[in-house]
Amino acid sequence: MTRRQRAKRLPEAQWYSIRPVRSLKPATYTCPLCGHRLHAMSDHVLVAPEGDTSRRRHAHLECVAAANLPGRPGQPGLLSRLLGRG
Ligand SMILES: [Zn+2]
Numbered sequence: 001m002t003r004r005q006r007a008k009r010l011p012e013a014q015w016y017s018i019r020p021v022r023s024l025k026p027a028t029y030t031c032p033l034c035g036h037r038l039h040a041m042s043d044h045v046l047v048a049p050e051g052d053t054s055r056r057r058h059a060h061l062e063c064v065a066a067a068n069l070p071g072r073p074g075q076p077g078l079l080s081r082l083l084g085r086g
Contacts (some may be wrong), residue, residue, distance in 0.1 A: 014050060018071065020046075032047075
């Protein structure tokens with residue numbers, strides 16, 4: 001249980017704003033979906049519950065894709081477009 005509490009989890013929300021990000025900061029984040037680390041300098045995505053950037057989380061693109069998070073109403077297909085470009 002302690003382990004679960006320590007893990008960063010994605011806040012619950014009706015929808016999530018997802019945008020690709022790559023930082024030049026030598027930081028390491030913990031992906032809220034798989035619990036593994038991710039480097040800021042790798043290609044990843046920023047997930048903001050209902051567009052609330054104060055609750056944003058850095059996550060692996062593949063984890064977000066697998067989680068099939070609901071996107072912003074009226075803006076479907078952002079993630080598919082991101083994935084389709086690779
Ligand atoms: Zn992940």
